Amino acid sequence: MDSLMTLLPELWIAAGETLYIVGLTLFFGGIGGLLVGLGLYLTRAGSILANRPVFVVLNLLVNIVRPIPFIIFLAAAQPLARVVVGTGIGNAAIIFTISLAASFAMGRIVEQNLLTVTPGVIEAARSVGAGPARIIFTVLLPEALGPLILGYTFIFVALVDMSAVAGYVGGGGLGNFALLYGYRQFNPVVTWAAVLLIIVFVQLVQFFGNWLARKAFRR
Amino acid sequence: MPAPSPVVELRDVSKVYPATAKGGTDVVAIDKVSLTIDAGDVYGIIGYSGAGKSTLVRLVNALERSTSGEILINGQDIARLPERELRPVRLGIGMIFQQFNLLGSRTVAGNVGYPLEVAGQTKPARRARVAEMLDFVGLSDKARAYPDQLSGGQKQRVGIARALASQPGILLADEATSALDPETTHEVLDLLARVNKEFGVTIIVITHEMDVIQTIATKVAVMDQGRVIERGDVFDVFSNPQQPASARFVSTVVKGLPSPAELAVLRGRHTGRLVTLAFRDSSVDQARVFGEFAAAGVTFEVVYGGINEIQGRSFGHLTLALAAPGAQDATGDAAIDAALDRVRTHTTVTEVR
Numbered sequence: 001m002d003s004l005m006t007l008l009p010e011l012w013i014a015a016g017e018t019l020y021i022v023g024l025t026l027f028f029g030g031i032g033g034l035l036v037g038l039g040l041y042l043t044r045a046g047s048i049l050a051n052r053p054v055f056v057v058l059n060l061l062v063n064i065v066r067p068i069p070f071i072i073f074l075a076a077a078q079p080l081a082r083v084v085v086g087t088g089i090g091n092a093a094i095i096f097t098i099s100l101a102a103s104f105a106m107g108r109i110v111e112q113n114l115l116t117v118t119p120g121v122i123e124a125a126r127s128v129g130a131g132p133a134r135i136i137f138t139v140l141l142p143e144a145l146g147p148l149i150l151g152y153t154f155i156f157v158a159l160v161d162m163s164a165v166a167g168y169v170g171g172g173g174l175g176n177f178a179l180l181y182g183y184r185q186f187n188p189v190v191t192w193a194a195v196l197l198i199i200v201f202v203q204l205v206q207f208f209g210n211w212l213a214r215k216a217f218r219r
Numbered sequence: 220m221p222a223p224s225p226v227v228e229l230r231d232v233s234k235v236y237p238a239t240a241k242g243g244t245d246v247v248a249i250d251k252v253s254l255t256i257d258a259g260d261v262y263g264i265i266g267y268s269g270a271g272k273s274t275l276v277r278l279v280n281a282l283e284r285s286t287s288g289e290i291l292i293n294g295q296d297i298a299r300l301p302e303r304e305l306r307p308v309r310l311g312i313g314m315i316f317q318q319f320n321l322l323g324s325r326t327v328a329g330n331v332g333y334p335l336e337v338a339g340q341t342k343p344a345r346r347a348r349v350a351e352m353l354d355f356v357g358l359s360d361k362a363r364a365y366p367d368q369l370s371g372g373q374k375q376r377v378g379i380a381r382a383l384a385s386q387p388g389i390l391l392a393d394e395a396t397s398a399l400d401p402e403t404t405h406e407v408l409d410l411l412a413r414v415n416k417e418f419g420v421t422i423i424v425i426t427h428e429m430d431v432i433q434t435i436a437t438k439v440a441v442m443d444q445g446r447v448i449e450r451g452d453v454f455d456v457f458s459n460p461q462q463p464a465s466a467r468f469v470s471t472v473v474k475g476l477p478s479p480a481e482l483a484v485l486r487g488r489h490t491g492r493l494v495t496l497a498f499r500d501s502s503v504d505q506a507r508v509f510g511e512f513a514a515a516g517v518t519f520e521v522v523y524g525g526i527n528e529i530q531g532r533s534f535g536h537l538t539l540a541l542a543a544p545g546a547q548d549a550t551g552d553a554a555i556d557a558a559l560d561r562v563r564t565h566t567t568v569t570e571v572r
Contacts, residue, residue: 118318118320120316120318120320121320121321121322121323123282123316123320124314124316124320124321124322124381125322125333125337126282126309127280127282127309127312127313127314127391128309128310128313128314128333128334128337128381128385129305129306129307129308129309129310129334129337129338130333130337131302131303131306134337138322138333138336139322142322142324142325143322143323143324145324216324
């Protein structure tokens with residue numbers, strides 16, 4: 001217990017880093033996921049921008065990336081991280097790699113949520129002359145808003161999960177903290193403290209997401 | 220009076236879906252259909268599910284693109300028009316749907332104003348038009364409600380207000396009342412009739428419910444397997460269908476002809492001769508027929524029948540059991556035949572065996 005007290009400043013820093021990593025990856029991965037999901041949805045057969053080659057490639061890409069365990073993906077994508085963010089280690093690299101992985105994971109969820117929008121509503125929009133861009137922004141996204149919020153809430157947990165291995169490439173956060181000060185120094189109390197904080201984070205976000213989704217559903 | 224100008228004209232229009240599997244055959248959804256719909260018509264298109272009604276009506280606003288043929292909307296061929304140039308065409312054609320297809324994320328007012336947003340109208344102009352349309356459909360008090368707070372009939376009225384917001388000259392109704400109960404159906408049909416009369420909107424109604432046609436349509440086309448097999452005034456098609464498929468359809472609403480099962484029961488009950496008389500526009504004919512039977516000493520009993528009213532005109536069938544009690548021969552056949560010969564000069568008579 002005493003050791004935990006002395007580590008408290010590090011704990012708060014680690015918590016801040018987790019928030020920082022998860023916040024930015026939710027932003028970038030969220031946008032990436034929205035693009036991938038929209039791409040999948042719009043190009044599938046019978047959709048408003050149906051395009052089989054694009055759909056097949058995108059679908060294949062999602063299916064290839066998604067099942068790769070994140071810790072392996074992190075190592076495999078390191079060269080790409082160097083090219084894009086200029087470094088293969090540290091928080092910048094981990095944010096890039098999580099965002100990339102999350103884009104594909106989230107893309108599938110976004111696609112599924114968009115598929116819940118009744119095709120008839122899109123047909124109604126087409127029948128008054130609305131084009132694809134207008135349909136996306138005035139029909140598709142607003143109609144799927146409730147499920148989309150729940151989808152993003154769901155992916156938040158996955159982001160926290162992925163951020164836990166940031167330590168392997170020199171990143172920080174609660175995962176790194178728990179491994180460094182708890183696991184390696186045989187100090188379970190420290191590990192549990194990190195676990196507790198993560199649970200609190202996840203619960204808060206889940207409550208917030210549910211509340212927001214309820215507002216979107218309660219039209 | 221000048222001849223009414225066609226608002227919608229299909230010339231030899233086909234829609235073929237290519238085979239999905241290798242070695243499969245193409246699916247012909249619409250097979251060389253030609254159809255002319257004049258301004259002010261309420262044109263019904265009927266047929267069983269899968270006959271191609273929905274596809275046909277979607278060709279009119281190009282939600283489905285035709286494979287061949289011409290589709291003239293107010294004289295303009297839209298069949299080969301690129302998607303981008305369809306917007307003004309579609310703003311001139313309203314559409315309502317079986318499942319209403321309202322935007323759940325928008326209020327009633329937001330739904331009705333949607334076509335006006337697409338048309339690029341200013342906010343004040345939109346607001347005024349939305350208020351006007353909601354007043355027309357009697358839902359002014361629901362402007363701020365969301366679709367899931369409305370009943371089915373109210374949703375369809377919002378659908379109608381939305382479809383008419385951009386002041387189209389044509390309204391497509393795709394099974395618009397099929398999800399509604401009978402009472403609500405009539406509310407919606409009354410509203411559509413008002414749309415036709417007050418705004419002069421040409422309406423194309425597709426339905427499998429014959430009473431919808433009976434209530435509001437002036438003309439009707441019967442579809443079967445992608446083809447229009449019969450068309451004409453509703454009264455003509457209903458009172459005298461030429462095609463077996465039309466006749467089957469018509470018999471679902473037109474009462475008066477006994478089914479084979481009912482006929483067997485009638486046969487068992489009446490040993491004499493049974494004849495079915497067909498009447499059209501016929502209150503005078505009926506009196507005449509009955510008078511002729513009486514004069515010939517033939518008694519009759521109405522054993523089955525029905526007279527239908529469509530667009531203020533009536534038609535129907537009566538099945539009579541005939542007897543000639545005062546005749547010389549035992550069956551009275553000679554007297555009955557003589558009477559029937561006279562009746563046949565002005566009324567269609569079918570002997571029922």
